[in-house]
Amino acid sequence: MSHAFELGPIRPPSEAYSLLVRITRNCPWNKCAFCSTYRGQTFSRRSVDEIKSDIDAMRAIADRIRDAVQNSGTHGRITEEVLAHARGQDDTPEYYYRQMAFWLYHGIKTAFLQDANSLLLPARELVEILGYLREKFPSIERITTYARAKTISKKTLEELVQLKDAGLSRLHIGMESGSDTVLGLVSKGVTAEEHIMAGQKAMSAGFDLSEYYMPGLGGREFTHENAFRTAEVVTAINPTFIRIRSTVPLPGTELHAMMTEKSWTPLTEDEKVRELRLFIENLGDLTGALLSDHMMNLLEDVEGRFPDGKQQMLDIIDGYLSMSxxxxxxxxxxxxxxxxxxxxxxxxxxxxxxxxxxxxxxxxxxxxxxxxxxxxxx
Ligand code: SF4
Structure with missing residues (x-):
């Protein structure tokens, strides 16, 4: 019998140690000019039964590893021998045992629902999945997922509260920009107004909310607009986290083609830093935190909590810009x-x-x- 389960391609860096549960496949929009993650892949929903069966498979592997550890005399350590013993005659590929061992090692305190827009599922299905996941893995303290602003804005506040009460604690929204010009330019399929509506609703429902901002997405043509408008939208939402994702035109994307055709001009590293400075400077009264938790950002040091950390973030940027x-x-x-x-x-x-x-x-x-x-x- 195999205990294989499905895994999607990505999760946010902050979910590196989270149990990954795939509840839809790929992205239902799949048109953003800068994004290559799901290129050529078709979106599909997974049934509640399929997802429960994946959770059962994870639980079964976790139990086998735990049993093997208890009988191993390794004082709780999951060694190669323990893994081999746990797997025994199971024809599940070793990869799944390693993945599960990694999560067990990190305590299975957090889970992330994949792929790009989990809230597309009806609220009652999500509530059932969340309940099942928490029942099978009672150690989970935080469950998070990606969601599109457009989809959130169509959910009622009551539905969002139901999801929060069922254990979904954090939403990650790829805002990217608060400028309608830039959002249109990169075919984001969402307006600034919808971002505000979705963000405010998610905060009202009690979620921790991560809003992602991409310095440089408007190119040299719209760098000021990208900074100013995004600062306005973020201020209107006052999210728990602002996460910085500096723009890189990836080969194979429309953004890269726009760059090649010279209809979009990439910012230099310094220009992206200046745009980030303009953005931070123009943020209003916020109480959340700004995080630069991605290797695409030049200045990972630029992090802090508002309002007190704002000047320190600006000082770090100014320190960089004043270098030779x-x-x-x-x-x-x-x-x-x-x-x-x-x-x-x-x-x-x-x-x-x-x-x-x-x-x-x-x-x-x-x-x-x-x-x-x-x-x-x-
Ligand atoms: S919505 Fe997200 S995953 Fe889908 S194409 Fe846009 S950036 Fe990529």
Missing amino acids: DDDRGNFIIGRRIGEFRYLADYTRDSRIDAIRRELKREYRTVDNAVLELLKNFI
Whole structure:
């Protein structure tokens, strides 16, 4: 008997240790010009029975691993021998045992419902799935999911409260921009007004809410508008978290084609930092936190809680912008080749100097080199 279960391709970085439960497949919209995650994949819903059967399979593997650990004398450690023993004659591929062992190691305190827009399922189905998941894994303290603003805005407040009460605690919404011009440019399929309506409704229902903002999404043409309008929309929502996702035109996306056709001009790393500064500066009275928790962002140090942390975030950005051209270039290259994670890690290093000069010879500018390096990251 096999205990395989379905897994979707992504989850937010903040859900790295979460049990992943796939409740729909792919993205029902799948048209955003910057997104390649579900390209060529068709959206489909999964039935409640299918999802329960996946949760049963996860539970069965977890139980086998726990039994094997108890009989192993490894003092609770999940070793290769323990995993092999747990699997025994089970013809479930080893991958699923490793995945489950990883989650067990991290305590199964959080779960993430995949894929791109779980709230498309009727509320009563979601409530049933959430109840079943919590019954089978009582250690879970937080359940989160991606959802589109358009879909949330169509749910009633009562339905959202039902989902919150059933254990769904956090929603991740890809706002990307609060500018209707930019949202239209990248075919987001949602207006600023719908973002505000959905965000306010999600907050009223009691969810923790993550709103994602993409500095640079409007290109050089709309960088100011992207900063100002997004600051307005975010201020109107006052979400729990603002998460920064700097724009990178990925090969194969419409945004990349727009760049090639010169109808959209990518921002340099410095210009994205300046846009981020303008955004933060123009945020109104907020009480949540800003997080830069993604490798695409140049300045991971720019994080903090409002209102007190706002000036500190601006100071970090100003500290970067006041560095010499060579130091900023070195930091950019060092960050993109994995030498530095934070601005605070930066020191002048002749080796990075040499790499920067070499990359400039090959790609003409630091920013052209960065576009190449980021392709490899992804
Ligand atoms: S809604 Fe999200 S997952 Fe779907 S295409 Fe847009 S960015 Fe990608």
